[in-house]
Amino acid sequence: MRNLTLAALLLTAACTTTPRPQANRPAPGSQEVLAIPADPFPSTYRAYPSVTTVIRNVNIYDGKGGKIIGGAVRLENGKVAEIGQTVATPANARIIEGQGKWLTPGIIDIHSHLGDYPAPGVQAHSDGNEATGPNRSEVWAEHSVWPQDPQFTRALAGGVTTLHVLPGSANLFGGRGVTLRNVLGRTAQDMKFPGAKPSLKMACGENPKRVYGSKGQSPATRMGNIAVARQVWSDAQSYKRRWEDYTRRAKAGSAKPTDAPRRELANDTLMGVLNGDILLQQHCYRADEMANIIAMSKEFGYKVTTFHHAVEAYKIADLMARENICGAVWADWWGFKMESYDGINENAAFLQAAGACTVIHSDDADGIQRLNQEAAKAAAAGRRAGIPLPPELVWQWVSLNPAKGLGIADQTGSLEPGKRADVVLWNGEPFSVYSRPEVVWIDGAVMYDSADPNKRPVTDFELGQPGKGDTK
């Protein structure tokens, strides 16, 4: 029953931003049934004003595997209204002639720490890792997000319209991640993607065992990583059963509010994963460890949505395809730590060839600015290995596939009628090193225009500083 309550609250969250009740009010004479609030920090994002816009005679990667040469797209009311060789052009529409230019869906980065590790990267800004215990499922990355981080604006100029901000990987359970619209706000809530599910960031491998092993505590080994994580999941299952039992009894009138289990914030998050309301994003490098993680997820009955970094995904690409788990990888990072030693440039291509959901991610405030270029490099390596990778398919690696990994593919990630008008106009073919975004629309509103200095956002931090408003 608690599932239903939570589901109802989530639905509410998607439709309105009015405060929701913390508990279901009882009918007269019956007991109050306490429930865990689904979204106590609701999105206050709102789309900015847009005008009906037609971009025509433009080459298009539609983000779902299609390409149109000399096509057109109409953006209307913040949505993609029409896409094709030609589209209807209302009299009031702003018309952009796109000869020689390309149009794509906005880039989505499934792995970012912008806001949590903002610039300048001084110690006082280091808010990405609550490295005080291996299970910190109670912390939420959004509560570290500094909306004045100038790095958001650089990502915007690189065509990023949506990003997922995760806690770091010091902990086995790093805490909740949050999906943001790349539209600067005064608060993190202003940037939250309405209705997007939160995630739980988990990490395997070197980081957790190093961080805690060096403190003389568990986990200190890879076997410790799995053992600690399994105990946490087992405890979360108990928590879930306590809430289900209480809810069942309360609904039947046999439990008082004081019988409700004590809220345990870490277990709230873990229970959300077990219930499918929170997506599991798993940092993991090595193939053998990813296999262990998959087995653990089956033992406790949750789903790994995406393996992040997954430097050795190419070794188990078939397994990831079979398990329907996305691999979010870099194009060519390797060798910076032992578990990244076997990185190869064909990693993404091998995942794609095996039929797995392939994502290029950044995990980096510089890389996020050029995810198109990272995808281009990864695809080129794959083609040289003999894997056919047409560019229109590859664009999915930075748009529709990360949207799938974040559970927002119904709203963004491709240029399809009814989806959010998250769109980038490029001044050339977007997989070329010589191309850069010219205009970026988010929900149909122009949030970046390379030709208009007033459409180049400047954060509070940058005011009065050298370089303010410069072309970056």
Place this chain on the structure above:
Amino acid sequence: MLAAVFAMPATAETVAIVGGTVVTGNADAPIVGGTVIIDGGKIRGVGGSDVAVPAGARVIDAKGKWVTPGIFAGMSFIGAAEVNAVDDTNETRASKSPFSAAIDLSPGINSASSSIAVERLGGITRAAVTPIASREIFAGQGVVISLAKGLDTVTTRQAFQFVELGENGAETAGGSRPVAYLNFRNALREAIRYAANPGAYTEGRDRDALLTRMDVAALVPVVKGQQRLLVHVESAQDILNVLALRTEFENLKLVLVGVREGWRVAPQIAAARVPVIVQPMLDNPNSFEALASTRSNAGRLVAAGVNVALGILEQDASFQARNLTHYAGNLVAQAKVPGGVGLTWAQAMRTITSAPASIFGMSDTGFLGSAQRADVVVWDGDPLELTSAPTDIFIDGVAQPMTSRQTELRDRYLGLRLQDAPLAYRR
């Protein structure tokens, strides 16, 4: 497979690369349908189809391909760390050592490092490699390496001294820039004193000296201007402060490294005739010394007349030497962004070939010219483009293997053919 390795010519051969688009690296227009002749480890001819192919030369048909000088990484950590985070394999830092300026990175260069082949496959043939400062502002002396397969990796020992005088220098020196400058001036004055009277250091150090004898001796060529001094600073203010050091130490052969706010003082850098090595992609205000970071930095510096080379300045996977060609390409793109200042294609190519070679005093590489070292790369497309890759690489005239540990991993897992034995039985 083994046979193929042994069949590799171990010595320089005579090669004619014909029909390609030849880029000399000297910022002149590419030669379409050009010819490059390699013999005895040197370039013996560069030009159009009129250049004669020597009898018996191995001919490489480069039709549809590009031919360039080998890429020269203006800074890197190639060969100095196998796995950055595994201390046992990382020779760049020595935080437990009492030494600083005297540290010579040469014995730390591992010719068997897998990073050499991996970076080589990105077209890199030479690279400057630096130690990293840990206990003192002086990091020690870096090298220029060859990325050729073999045991002869170090091309130039003690190619430069490296010092930190920005935020890093302040922290290393004890907490402030004034202390960093004090350390610097004290060290160089000790070097002057040592040069005049080495005997005063017979007990390891001079009576009131802070530096060890080895360190102070290492700074003598720096203060005399016989060894180039690479100074890492980022802010406009720090850059001017470093340039001003030459009023006290007039012979310093300065090279500025980092200089993310260089564009703000580009005329002063140009007037001082000090070259710079930049990592040109950084445009976030990551620190208070780099608030004005922009990808227009390199373009604005070049426009002011500064000799600019590109390099990798941090040990971090997000930037790798094998992608320097792409960073150069991004500088071409920057010129097309309204308000941005970038480079022409030829200027961009120069920042990764002849500019770094000139900065490190290697006049015999970095461009395709007669009698130059035959460091030559043949590419399957525009070398600055993301989709391009080398098809042939020559270093000192020796054809290099086009394989690495990574290509062997790739080939093992390509197609995931799980057959009748574990993958470990396939190689």
